[in-house]
Amino acid sequence: MTREEFFILNRAYDIRSGKGRISCELFPGRPGEEAEISGRLAEEGLLDGRTGEITEAGVSALEPFRVSNAVILAAGPSTRFIPLSLERPKGLFEVKGERLIDRQIEQLGEAGIEDVTVVLGYKKEMFFYLKEKYGVRFVFNSVYNRKNNIESLCLAKEELNNTYVCSCDNYFVENPFHQYEYQSFYAGFFMPARTGEMYVLPDGEDRIVKMQKGLAEGYVLMGHSFWKREFCEAFLSCAETYRETGIYDHAFWEWLVRDHLDGLPPIYLKKYAEDSIFEFDYFEELRAFDEEYVRHAHSEIIGNIKSVFRCEEADIVDFRNVEEGMTNTSFIFRVRGADYVYRHPGEGTGSIINRKNEKRSLEIARELGIDTTYVHMDEEAGWKISGFVPRFREPDYRDFGDSKKIIAVLRALHAAPVVVDYGLRPWQDAAVMEELLVKKDPDCFKEFLSLKKKVGLLHEKTAGDGVEACFCHGDTYKPNWMIEPDGRVLLIDWEYSGYSDPGIDVGYYIVDAMYDFGEARAFIREYLGGEWSARKEFHFMAYVAIIAYYWFVWAMYRESCGAIMGEALFHWYEMAGRYADYLIGESFMD
Numbered sequence: 276m277t278r279e280e281f282f283i284l285n286r287a288y289d290i291r292s293g294k295g296r297i298s299c300e301l302f303p304g305r306p307g308e309e310a311e312i313s314g315r316l317a318e319e320g321l322l323d324g325r326t327g328e329i330t331e332a333g334v335s336a337l338e339p340f341r342v343s344n345a346v347i348l349a350a351g352p353s354t355r356f357i358p359l360s361l362e363r364p365k366g367l368f369e370v371k372g373e374r375l376i377d378r379q380i381e382q383l384g385e386a387g388i389e390d391v392t393v394v395l396g397y398k399k400e401m402f403f404y405l406k407e408k409y410g411v412r413f414v415f416n417s418v419y420n421r422k423n424n425i426e427s428l429c430l431a432k433e434e435l436n437n438t439y440v441c442s443c444d445n446y447f448v449e450n451p452f453h454q455y456e457y458q459s460f461y462a463g464f465f466m467p468a469r470t471g472e473m474y475v476l477p478d479g480e481d482r483i484v485k486m487q488k489g490l491a492e493g494y495v496l497m498g499h500s501f502w503k504r505e506f507c508e509a510f511l512s513c514a515e516t517y518r519e520t521g522i523y524d525h526a527f528w529e530w531l532v533r534d535h536l537d538g539l540p541p542i543y544l545k546k547y548a549e550d551s552i553f554e555f556d557y558f559e560e561l562r563a564f565d566e567e568y569v570r571h572a573h574s575e576i577i578g579n580i581k582s583v584f585r586c587e588e589a590d591i592v593d594f595r596n597v598e599e600g601m602t603n604t605s606f607i608f609r610v611r612g613a614d615y616v617y618r619h620p621g622e623g624t625g626s627i628i629n630r631k632n633e634k635r636s637l638e639i640a641r642e643l644g645i646d647t648t649y650v651h652m653d654e655e656a657g658w659k660i661s662g663f664v665p666r667f668r669e670p671d672y673r674d675f676g677d678s679k680k681i682i683a684v685l686r687a688l689h690a691a692p693v694v695v696d697y698g699l700r701p702w703q704d705a706a707v708m709e710e711l712l713v714k715k716d717p718d719c720f721k722e723f724l725s726l727k728k729k730v731g732l733l734h735e736k737t738a739g740d741g742v743e744a745c746f747c748h749g750d751t752y753k754p755n756w757m758i759e760p761d762g763r764v765l766l767i768d769w770e771y772s773g774y775s776d777p778g779i780d781v782g783y784y785i786v787d788a789m790y791d792f793g794e795a796r797a798f799i800r801e802y803l804g805g806e807w808s809a810r811k812e813f814h815f816m817a818y819v820a821i822i823a824y825y826w827f828v829w830a831m832y833r834e835s836c837g838a839i840m841g842e843a844l845f846h847w848y849e850m851a852g853r854y855a856d857y858l859i860g861e862s863f864m865d
Contacts, residue, residue: 299551349443350396366443386452462498620657672788698773701825778818
């Protein structure tokens, strides 16, 4: 059976089944060829020559092409779709009155595909209603924040067999699914413009022979795909080969196909009409498609912004993602021609950060002129709005001229006549987080007890040595500093601030810079100036180890909450150990 014959029979089957004509799917043959092929199928007894309806013989001819099931990929956090994706997974967005994933499951059901598996990760519990509502099965991807959808497909490998592979965030104007499919394919349509999507070059039979990003025009891949058994097996074998290397951890599955087209069974482009398949990568795209999102996005975050600026939702535009920080997630937006940054608190941070105290510190920092970006903060929920600084640079750790700029701000901050009843206590606060960790895993901290003992000894040696507490920032690593073109220096993000030992500010800058002992001493002596003494130098050197240890324990706790700390965790562990060993070996420890 040719693909053109299959198309006509499959369409006739859908009509007989009450599903109607799938108008968005394009006939794969030449113009005018349909009538000729339909006549031939009628002669063969597969179509009724009078009515054009499919016969029982025609249905039997389709049977070898039956679709077994569908796998819907819904594990990712959709980080580009801020701010809505911070509150719910993209598959749960309502578009024109229907949730995206519900609409897709119902379209599959209308096509006779009742066996549906959904791969979950980000905010997985929000999808659990699907089991009772539709009888779907779940596969869980616990590393969704570290690996992309190739990992989801590997985890769902038992379900891949003549299978629709779908994304939860697609919107199909017409139902694109069938009970039968002819060959492995990826849906797409002709795009007469350059986009960020994957373009494909098909041959005369629409087999995909090349895939490339960002062409000036061509066929873009968009929507669902169908994998025959042999394609499933070959893809999974290829994916498993690279799974442990991590090469494709951050890639979508089509990138692996692109790189291995010659070694995989053929996959074809199934052509659809333009504007029949939609994928919303950004909030503004959804607003353009569904005007309801202009008036009311059903978003608490949008409501927060609206209340602060006393504006309409339509006035809040131009959302841009900011690279995720270690503690929180942020994005840029525009209101009335000005740009602002919205800070969304990270999961689990409520256990280690007092937002009421943070708000007070932000107000103090604004009054001192050290952070003039602060606009508003909700001390209960933890979200914050700041002014956006368009042009600045971070300090260069290897430029001592920059170090002097940083030190000048720290000295002014520490000299400010500010006393508050809160502040970071790195040694004690690390102990609290250690308790939280041990509750989750009683053995998780055993191998770090030696380091803890060394840092504890340094903490004892610095206690009561005459270095006075003062108002501190607490998180002085490079990304929190802004050096503007006119030379003004801003210090932002005051979550860990308060009345504390100044060693935490000086020490953490040294930690993040990974200064050697000589560089650390030079930085500390510049900070101390005429107040230098060997005792004070030891105090600040010791706090390099103490604050590094605090951030190491903090990183372990954040990872236990699902965050990805990467090499930073080892960096803090290494700096705590290096400085503790060095100082404990010095003669003035005697």
